[in-house]
Amino acid sequence: MSRAAEPAPPEPPAYDLIWVGRGIALVAAVLLVLYPILSDDLYYQNMIIFSLVFAIAASGLSIITGLAGYVSLGQGAFIGLGGYTVGVLATRHPDTNVWLWMPLAGVTAGLVALILGFVALRARGPSFVIITVAFLFLVQVIAINLPSLTGGTAGLSLPIPTWDPDIANWPFYYTLVGILALQLLLTWWIRRTKLGTGLVAIREDETKAATIGINLPVEKMIAFVASSVLVGVAGGVYGYYLTFIDPRGMFNILLSVETMLALLVGGKATLWGPVLGAFIVEPLNEIANNDLGGGNTKLLIFGGLLVLIVLFLPQGVLPAIESLLSWSRTRGKAGLVGARIGTAGSLASLTGRLSLVERDPAVERPPLLEVTDLRKAFGGLKAVDGASLVVPEGSITGLIGPNGSGKTTLFNLIDRTIHADGGEIRLAGERIDGLSSWARAHRGLGRTYQITRLFREMTVLENVVAAQRSFSWGQLGRIAVSGPEARAAEELLEYVGMRAFRDQKASALSYGQQKLVELAQVLMLDPRLILLDEPAGGINPVLIGRMSEMIRELNSYGKTFLIVEHNMPFVLGLCDPVHVLGRGRTMASGTPAEIQQDPAVVDAYLGDDFVLEAADVADEPQEATK
Amino acid sequence: MTELAQTVVLSLLVGGIYALVASGLTLIFGVMRVINIAHGAFLILGAFIAYTLWSQLGLDPLVGVVITTPIVFGLGWLIYRLLVRPIRNAPMSSTVLLTFGLALVVEGVMGEIWGNDSTAIRPSYVDQSFHIGGVFLPKAQVYGGLLAVVVLLALWAILTKTWLGRAIRAAAANPASAELVGIKVTSVAAVVFGLGLAAAGAGGAITGVLYSFLPGSHYLWIARLLAIVVLGGLGSLEGAVLSALIFGIAETVTAVYISPAWATAVPYAIVFFVLLIRPQGLLGTRLRDDVVAA
Numbered sequence: 001m002s003r004a005a006e007p008a009p010p011e012p013p014a015y016d017l018i019w020v021g022r023g024i025a026l027v028a029a030v031l032l033v034l035y036p037i038l039s040d041d042l043y044y045q046n047m048i049i050f051s052l053v054f055a056i057a058a059s060g061l062s063i064i065t066g067l068a069g070y071v072s073l074g075q076g077a078f079i080g081l082g083g084y085t086v087g088v089l090a091t092r093h094p095d096t097n098v099w100l101w102m103p104l105a106g107v108t109a110g111l112v113a114l115i116l117g118f119v120a121l122r123a124r125g126p127s128f129v130i131i132t133v134a135f136l137f138l139v140q141v142i143a144i145n146l147p148s149l150t151g152g153t154a155g156l157s158l159p160i161p162t163w164d165p166d167i168a169n170w171p172f173y174y175t176l177v178g179i180l181a182l183q184l185l186l187t188w189w190i191r192r193t194k195l196g197t198g199l200v201a202i203r204e205d206e207t208k209a210a211t212i213g214i215n216l217p218v219e220k221m222i223a224f225v226a227s228s229v230l231v232g233v234a235g236g237v238y239g240y241y242l243t244f245i246d247p248r249g250m251f252n253i254l255l256s257v258e259t260m261l262a263l264l265v266g267g268k269a270t271l272w273g274p275v276l277g278a279f280i281v282e283p284l285n286e287i288a289n290n291d292l293g294g295g296n297t298k299l300l301i302f303g304g305l306l307v308l309i310v311l312f313l314p315q316g317v318l319p320a321i322e323s324l325l326s327w328s329r330t331r332g333k334a335g336l337v338g339a340r341i342g343t344a345g346s347l348a349s350l351t352g353r354l355s356l357v358e359r360d361p362a363v364e365r366p367p368l369l370e371v372t373d374l375r376k377a378f379g380g381l382k383a384v385d386g387a388s389l390v391v392p393e394g395s396i397t398g399l400i401g402p403n404g405s406g407k408t409t410l411f412n413l414i415d416r417t418i419h420a421d422g423g424e425i426r427l428a429g430e431r432i433d434g435l436s437s438w439a440r441a442h443r444g445l446g447r448t449y450q451i452t453r454l455f456r457e458m459t460v461l462e463n464v465v466a467a468q469r470s471f472s473w474g475q476l477g478r479i480a481v482s483g484p485e486a487r488a489a490e491e492l493l494e495y496v497g498m499r500a501f502r503d504q505k506a507s508a509l510s511y512g513q514q515k516l517v518e519l520a521q522v523l524m525l526d527p528r529l530i531l532l533d534e535p536a537g538g539i540n541p542v543l544i545g546r547m548s549e550m551i552r553e554l555n556s557y558g559k560t561f562l563i564v565e566h567n568m569p570f571v572l573g574l575c576d577p578v579h580v581l582g583r584g585r586t587m588a589s590g591t592p593a594e595i596q597q598d599p600a601v602v603d604a605y606l607g608d609d610f611v612l613e614a615a616d617v618a619d620e621p622q623e624a625t626k
Numbered sequence: 627m628t629e630l631a632q633t634v635v636l637s638l639l640v641g642g643i644y645a646l647v648a649s650g651l652t653l654i655f656g657v658m659r660v661i662n663i664a665h666g667a668f669l670i671l672g673a674f675i676a677y678t679l680w681s682q683l684g685l686d687p688l689v690g691v692v693i694t695t696p697i698v699f700g701l702g703w704l705i706y707r708l709l710v711r712p713i714r715n716a717p718m719s720s721t722v723l724l725t726f727g728l729a730l731v732v733e734g735v736m737g738e739i740w741g742n743d744s745t746a747i748r749p750s751y752v753d754q755s756f757h758i759g760g761v762f763l764p765k766a767q768v769y770g771g772l773l774a775v776v777v778l779l780a781l782w783a784i785l786t787k788t789w790l791g792r793a794i795r796a797a798a799a800n801p802a803s804a805e806l807v808g809i810k811v812t813s814v815a816a817v818v819f820g821l822g823l824a825a826a827g828a829g830g831a832i833t834g835v836l837y838s839f840l841p842g843s844h845y846l847w848i849a850r851l852l853a854i855v856v857l858g859g860l861g862s863l864e865g866a867v868l869s870a871l872i873f874g875i876a877e878t879v880t881a882v883y884i885s886p887a888w889a890t891a892v893p894y895a896i897v898f899f900v901l902l903i904r905p906q907g908l909l910g911t912r913l914r915d916d917v918v919a920a
Contacts, residue, residue: 071719073726123901126661127860129722130852131901137849138894145887253845257730260723296737296841303730310724311712 017325025272036173045169049241051282052176053079056234057255058262058274059183063190063227065260066268068220069203070121074132076255077139078109078228080245082235085109087156087245088149098159102175102236109232110225117224121217124206133253140251155246158239172241176234180275183230188271190226194468194485195476197458199223201466204455210437211415211447213468213525219476257302258285264309267316276317281305365392367426368529368560374413374423376406376584383409385584386423391529393428396551396561398575398592400568402605406584407564408450411531415440415447427529442470446527450534450564452514456507460498460517463506464489467524492520496550512539519550529560536567548574568606572596580605628760633882634875635763639771641874643832646774647847648854648866649781650825656861657798657818659718660710663725666847667732668823672698672830673839674740677747687747688773691831695777698827699820706819711812729844736841746838770832777828778867781821785863794818798861846890850877853893857900 036045061075082105089101120131143150150156161168190196198219201209210216239245262281266273284305288298313320369391376384384406391397401407413420416437425433432440454463465480478485493499496516501509506517515535522530535551536544548570551561565571571578572592580588580601588598595601651665675694676687685693709728713720751765785791796804797814804811833839854873858865873896881889 069717069719071722119898119902126718126722127856127901129719130661130856130897134849134852134894134897137845138891138898141888141891141894145891257726264723295742296734299730299734299737303727303732303734306727307709307724307731310716310720310727311709314713314716314720 021272032177033174036167036170042169045173047283047286049169049172049176050286051279052173052180053234053238054259054262054282055275055278056176056180056183057231057259058266058278059180059187059271060227060229060231061259061263062268062270062274063187063199064220064223065227065263066270066274067191067196067199067203068223070220070224071129071260072132072227073129073253073256073260074116074136075227075231075259076253076257077136077251078113078231079235079238079255079259080139080143080247080250081109081112082106082232082237083239083242083245083250084143084150084156085232086236086239087158090158090240091151091156094159098240099171099175102233105236106229106233109235110229113225113228114221117221121220121224136251136253136256140247143247143251150247153247155244155249158243158245160243161240169241172237175237179230179234179237183234184271184275186226186230190223191271192479192481193476194465194478194480195219195222197462197466197480198468198476200458200462201455204457205453207417207437208449208453208455209466211417211441212466212521213438213441213470214466215438215468215471216436218471222476254298254302257306258282261302261305261309264316265305265313267318267320270316270318273316273318280317365394367391368393368395368428369414369562370424370426371410371414372424372426374410374425375421376409376413376418377421382584384413384420387581387584387586389579389586389589391560391562392577394555394558394560395577396555396563396575398571398578399562399564399581400566400571400578400595400605401581401587405581407581408533409584410581411447411533411564414531415445438468438471441468441525441527444525444528445531446522446525446529447531448515448518448522448533448535450537452511452518454506454509454514454517454521457505459503459505460493460509461486461489461502463517464492464521464524467521469525489520489524492523493517495523496520497546512543515539515543515547523554527559529562530554532561532563532565534565535563536565536570544570629882632761632763633878635761636767637874637878638871639763639767639874640836640878641871642771642778643774643829643836644850644854644874645867645870646778646781646832647826647829648851648858648870649778649863650822650829651851652855652858652861652863652866653781653785653825654819654822655855656863657794658710658714658815660721660725660819661718661852661860662819662822663722663848664729664732664844665725665823665826665851666844666849667729667736668698668701669826669830669833669847670839670841670844671701671732671736672827673747673834674736674745674830675827676831676834677740677745680747680749686749687831687835688749688769691773691777691828694831695824695828698830699824702820702823703816705823706816710819711815714812714815729848733841733844740841742840742842744838744840745834747834749835752835766835770835774829774832777825781825782863784821790814790817849897850893853896853900856897859906 032048035048057075057079060078061072064070064072085105085108086098086101089104090096090098116135120128120135123131144153146152147154161171163171190199198209198214201212201214202216202220206216239250258281262277263274264277265280266275266277284301285298288294288301309316315323367390371390372388374384374387375382387406387410389399399407399410409418412418414425416435420433423433424431427440427443427445430443432443432445435443455466458466462480465485468475480486490499490502493502496519498513498516498520501513501517506514509517519535532551535547539547544567551563551574555561563571563575572595576591577589578592578595579586580595580598582604587604588595588601590598596606647665647669651662654660654662672694675697676690679685679690679693680687705728709724710721713724749766751769754765756763756765756768785794793804793809793814794817796807796809797811801811804814850873854870855866857873858867858869873893876896877889877892880892
């Protein structure tokens with residue numbers, strides 16, 4: 001990277017490409033709306049109606065699976081629940097117009113999602129998949145075993161539609177088109193909000209997401225309900241259209257499989273992918289049913305497709321096309337990620353975001369963080385064994401100690417990345433040891449990681465925007481990708497010198513760059529106390545200098561710091577007071593000068609040949625950046 | 627009282643078979659963090675192979691385990707090499723979807739070969755019982771349960787007494803370090819995948835004698851097996867054995883004292899409650915969050 005001293009301006013987004021995409025979507029939408037008027041071929045109308053149902057189900061699924069990363073194989077159950085809600089009500093009230101029950105189908109699906117969410121969302125990864133499958137089968141068993149309500153295995157017959165047979169399919173067709181439009185609008189809107197970035201953060205690294213203020217259960221629950229309500233309504237329409245429903249059909253796992261396939265084929269993190277996928281997979285299903293003998297052939301096609309997609313096209317069709325196009329566009333151009341980090345930022349521009357604190361040095365500083373007798377054991381190993389320390393308001397406090405002395409574990413206990421066995425933590429006098437990570441973040445606790453934990457698939461800007469200072473329903477609905485939130489994030493990136501990288505994926509950054517972005521991310525919380533885990537570890541000397549400059553500057557603006565670091569010149573030059581941790585306990589506390597004289601510290605950690613005058617920069621082994 | 631004694635003994639015999647099959651599932655998870663949704667499908671495949679050996683060659687299905695097991699082992703080894711290995715570093719949900727797809731394919735293939743009707747293996751002793759002090763124990767259950775315990779012990783011996791077993795446990799504990807001390811982790815993983823499926827295949831040959839089956843039965847089996855390993859703690863062999871025995875009892879008691887129709891709901895209910903109350907299962911351990919690299 002010898003060409004450019006200044007980083008090149010970010011590549012302008014390919015607007016022409018976006019407009020081509022929108023044009024295609026518009027033409028497809030118009031064709032979809034006009035089709036029943038132009039052609040009365042019932043075979044294709046039927047195929048489109050089924051495709052619409054799966055498009056709605058898959059677009060809903062893209063919220064919980066595509067954004068939040070929770071793979072659900074129970075999505076088909078919401079189609080079935082919607083169908084059964086309408087079926088049961090319509091057979092009991094034969095004189096009422098069946099269409100009136102459709103909203104209730106959505107309510108049922110939403111309520112069940114809410115209840116299921118309480119159980120299911122406690123589990124992560126594969127356990128969640130297992131639960132959703134178990135849920136589907138459980139609902140099926142219940143539907144079979146409650147014949148008085150559901151008709152059992154014999155099923156339910158719905159009233160035959162009474163309108164003009166010439167337009168027999170139209171009401172179903174256009175209702176489903178309308179529901180699909182609503183679902184897409186909902187999915188599109190969620191993707192643009194703080195809720196959406198929060199969900200993607202959960203997908204990328206749930207533990208980390210909690211520490212930047214994302215209220216995990218609430219946001220996952222919203223996503224789960226949002227991914228099911230309209231699917232329930234669509235299921236009601238589907239059941240009415242079929243006019244006969246039974247447990248084996250409505251709660252068939254293949255409905256879930258087909259929905260999942262539609263999502264995966266199209267592209268699970270895209271808006272239009274699920275729709276495209278549904279219109280690919282459902283016609284395949286029809287062909288398998290009508291021309292290839294159904295049954296086993298269908299299983300071979302669905303199963304085979306699932307295997308092939310996971311192996312060869314995990315991103316789906318739309319992202320594959322997109323990356324192909326962007327590859328051909330950027331071929332031969334140098335990337336930005338090797339460019340120099342900017343240094344221009346100043347805190348002055350941030351005063352709207354960071355509260356400035358007037359401080360009288362003469363006044364005794366009250367403790368901001370008090371840790372008392374904190375304990376954590378991993379099996380028999382006592383990682384933190386009665387550690388106590390105080391971080392005075394407005395200080396830059398250091399925390400040093402040999403490897404394995406429990407420093408990072410202590411950080412993890414303070415921000416509740418892991419749960420303490422006992423002890424007390426107070427932030428500004430308030431006990432926070434019973435609170436979740438996000439509640440601690442909302443009270444002013446920010447934390448960076450020794451091995452950086454950015455959300456790898458998100459851009460630098462999105463990483464910063466993802467942080468949530470407080471929890472409110474209004475804030476979740478705020479647009480994240482543009483407007484004041486994005487501007488605030490950009491200012492912070494400017495400050496740490498990473499603005500030029502705003503549209504790069506975090507995974508493309510170097511380790512040092514990631515440290516800077518992680519700092520900006522934490523600053524987005526406007527925390528009172530910032531925990532830094534080895535801010536100077538594994539980065540170059542210039543950056544170490546810049547890092548300590550920023551810490552001092554932020555401190556002068558009122559930020560309190562607690563810093564774990566092995567680079568002694570860095571710690572002893574910056575921090576006061578300094579705590580020393582050994583075997584999970586605080587073994588000494590005091591000014592840098594006192595610590596260097598403490599015989600116990602010298603013996604356990606610094607070594608008797610330690611002299612601070614050898615204050616060259618870090619010569620410690622570089623951290624593996626993975 | 628004798629009814630209770632009979633119920634308990636029978637459910638323990640069934641539990642032994644569950645333990646064998648569930649061990650395979652939990653072993654695969656423990657070593658390669660793959661939840662093999664196709665496990666039930668390979669169990670049914672084992673049953674169909676045993677059926678063919680019995681109906682075509684007159685080979686007793688329980689003796690036929692000697693042939694069934696190596697065939698399924700070979701399939702497992704091949705599947706790992708071809709399908710699982712390429713995505714071994716992908717998120718866990720990818721392998722769930724992959725093995726789910728595999729389960730559908732195996733179901734479809736079995737339907738094409740053996741048809742979608744209910745099939746039963748009926749050797750001569752299938753209607754005979756042992757009578758011990760008023761307790762009736764069907765011979766098929768006794769032979770099957772005992773055979774399952776023997777195969778399970780053989781698996782346990784492989785894992786604890788051989789070099790291969792040590793390599794497997796090392797690879798499970800820390801794949802990167804295992805590589806460093808000269809263990810070829812992907813080869814070990816292929817063997818483990820084979821062994822795990824072989825346990826399912828052996829279990830299939832045994833259960834084929836006890837219950838009738840069809841290709842679609844694998845859903846019921848995978849639900850049951852997942853419930854067992856989730857209850858025991860994913861990846862814990864001892865946990866799987868323990869919870870398989872508990873599960874056998876719970877299922878049999880529900881069927882005898884409540885209704886067989888609701889016995890099918892037992893696994894799903896167990897999965898729910900376990901994950902609600904104790905997500906790590908009986909003998910599973912939570913992992914230290916911070917040692918998982920981002």
